[in-house]
Each structure stands twice: as C-alpha cells, then as structure tokens.
Amino acid sequence: MEMMSAASWPSEAPRSAPVRQRSEGSVRVTAAASGGRTHLAGLAESGSLRARMPRVSDGVEAVLVNTAGGVACGDHFSISAEAGEGARLTLATPAAEKVYRSDGAVSRIDVHLSAQAGAVLHWLPQETILFDEARLARSYQVDLAPDARFLSFEAVVCGRAARGEAMAGGLVSDQWRVRRGGELVYADAFRLAGPISSLLARPAIARGAAAFATCLYVAPDAESRLEEARDLLAGATCEAGASAWNGLLAVRWLAADIETLRRDATSFLIGLRGVAMPRVWAC
Numbered sequence: 001m002e003m004m005s006a007a008s009w010p011s012e013a014p015r016s017a018p019v020r021q022r023s024e025g026s027v028r029v030t031a032a033a034s035g036g037r038t039h040l041a042g043l044a045e046s047g048s049l050r051a052r053m054p055r056v057s058d059g060v061e062a063v064l065v066n067t068a069g070g071v072a073c074g075d076h077f078s079i080s081a082e083a084g085e086g087a088r089l090t091l092a093t094p095a096a097e098k099v100y101r102s103d104g105a106v107s108r109i110d111v112h113l114s115a116q117a118g119a120v121l122h123w124l125p126q127e128t129i130l131f132d133e134a135r136l137a138r139s140y141q142v143d144l145a146p147d148a149r150f151l152s153f154e155a156v157v158c159g160r161a162a163r164g165e166a167m168a169g170g171l172v173s174d175q176w177r178v179r180r181g182g183e184l185v186y187a188d189a190f191r192l193a194g195p196i197s198s199l200l201a202r203p204a205i206a207r208g209a210a211a212f213a214t215c216l217y218v219a220p221d222a223e224s225r226l227e228e229a230r231d232l233l234a235g236a237t238c239e240a241g242a243s244a245w246n247g248l249l250a251v252r253w254l255a256a257d258i259e260t261l262r263r264d265a266t267s268f269l270i271g272l273r274g275v276a277m278p279r280v281w282a283c
Contacts, residue, residue: 059088
C-alpha cells in the first residue's frame, strides 16, 4: 500500500488504475498416436491454468481449468496444444469463462494450436461472459498440416442478462490466423471498443444481439459440407449463416441471449462433428 503524508495528499491526483497483483498461467498439451490409439504425450502447467483429462472412448480430451476463478484486468494466460500425426485431441472448458470489470488494464489470452498430418483437433471452450467495462484481447495462431482436420467454436455474451447488465463500456478483441501447410488460409480481426451495447444495437453490427459465436472448420472436405451445414442451421431460432471458401467452412450466430445461441450451436456442432459434445458441456 502506498503511504502519503498529510502535506502531500491534497495536491496529488489519484491514480486512475492502481497496480494490483495479476494472475498468469500457461498450459501446454500434446497428444500422439500409436497403434491406432491416441495418448497424452506431454503436459506442462504453470500459474493458474491446469488441464484435466477425463476418460473418453476416442482420442484425448483436455479440460482447461482456470483456478483464478475468472479473468481480471491485466491477467495473462497462454494455451498451447498440439495433435501429433494421426492423433485426435479435443480441448474444452468446464464452464463459461468470466471476464471481470477492468479499471484500465487489458487482459490477454494467447492460444497456439497445431495439428500434424492426419490429425484431428477440436477447440471447444464454453462461452465467454464479458462484464460491463471488461477489457479482453485474445489471439489465436493455428498451424495445420494439409490433411489435418480442425474445428473451433467460440461464443461471447456481452453483459450479465440475469442482472440486467449491459456493457456501457469495455473492449473485446479477437485476432485469428490459420495456416495450412505453412500458407495463411484464414485471417479474421474482430474488435469492439467503447459503448459496446450501443455498438451492438446498430443494424450493421448486431441489431441488438448480446451474444455471438463463430465456428470454423478447416479440412479437406470443408467446402463440400456447406449445404450440410446450412441444413443443420435450418431449425435455428437465432440468426445464423454459413459460408465456405479456400478449404474452410465458417458459421456465425447472433442471438439476444446466450441460452438461445448455446442451444442452437450445440445442436449444430453435434450434427457436424457426428459425436456428442464434451461431457463438461452438460454440467
């Protein structure tokens, strides 16, 4: 705690963002295949990030746990995962990730994912909940072999609906870079800053939706599955659309609330993947 004398106190301006202890954490998961089965080949953890491995019938499933209980201003987390040749790796989270109000500092999450020849890698965290004045910047770097299969899903909800909270201010930034065979095939930059709820209310941005999500599927058969994806979206109650190009399939959702989006997206993901969602999604 900083101490000030009685003489100096009246003339000093208050600090706009006091320095606080922040959480840091990193986790690295590596899966490898041998004898037709996938096994955990490596696990490294530090700080407040952990990975737990529930028993699954096919491949390796890693559940990423943030023991800090959420993301606060200035926190920094790093996640790395690799599916070796022919391996099957799925990453999920046990619950929604909460990003708390910040008094100025931006929290960072850096994700590095890679899949070698013939590998299957699925990135399936549950939704991110942004509190009013939350400030979050995330980056995703994905490196894939030409015949690897990669699927990701990311959902964000702005404000806590149960409390009637809107995001009067804040920052959310997502940067995606996906390379296949060393060549950039997908680059996406999303950023909202300032009065986020007011921005989302604009017709050209989200028409009042508070929850949004993106699914990305990169695989040799991605473009050929466009009509299948649109059929899976046909029964959606929220606004959704799919497009395919350059060897990838992208699906986006907009919804007034996360419950509607989650229900529609879960149904879609089960249909596209052909298997149930990770067990933690049902908790």
